[in-house]
Amino acid sequence: MKIGDFVVFKNDTDTGIIKEIVSERKIKITNSQGFDEIILSSEIIVIDKKFNQVSSYGAIPAFDKHNNSSEFSNEKIKKASKFKIDLHIEHLVKDFSQYSNDEIIKIQVNFCEKQINKILKSNKEKFIIVHGIGMGVLKKEIHNLLNELSLRYYLSNDGGSTLVFV
Helix, strand or coil, rough: CCCCCCEEECCCEEEEEEEEEECCCCEEECCCCEEEEEEEEEEEEECCCCCCCCCCCCCCCCHHHHHHHHHHHHHHHHHHHCCCEEEEEEHCCCCCCCCCHHHHHHHHHHHHHHHHHHHHHCCEEEEEEECCCCCHHHHHHHHHHHCCCCCEECCCCCCCEEEECC
């Protein structure tokens, strides 16, 4: 296993590229959506393109050769960004100076939950939540909400948004 190797996640249909060897057991992967994840090395299979056959690895989903390119990942993110929930408070409330930080977080989380419920009723497969980088309080609350709803999500490289799969 080395940086640049193409991998398949054992418990998922996703693919990725090894970006960094964090430790003996942990690997940083850039997945097919362009998001970085740190996972256990036991959760992936390195695909040797010379021997990429079902007989070599078992049932493996068909891979598009473009899955590895950042262009493909950016294209996927752009498609998902059509369905964007922007939680910046200045977009939600005209004058937010009258609210405490706790009240602002509640407004943002409630708005996000309503928008997610609308998306869940539609036929959208993925969307982006823009929570900003900040101190991470809103991000944590949003990720708690996504966990409660059993939605799969990935934090963006800069930490300011989350890509969610329905």
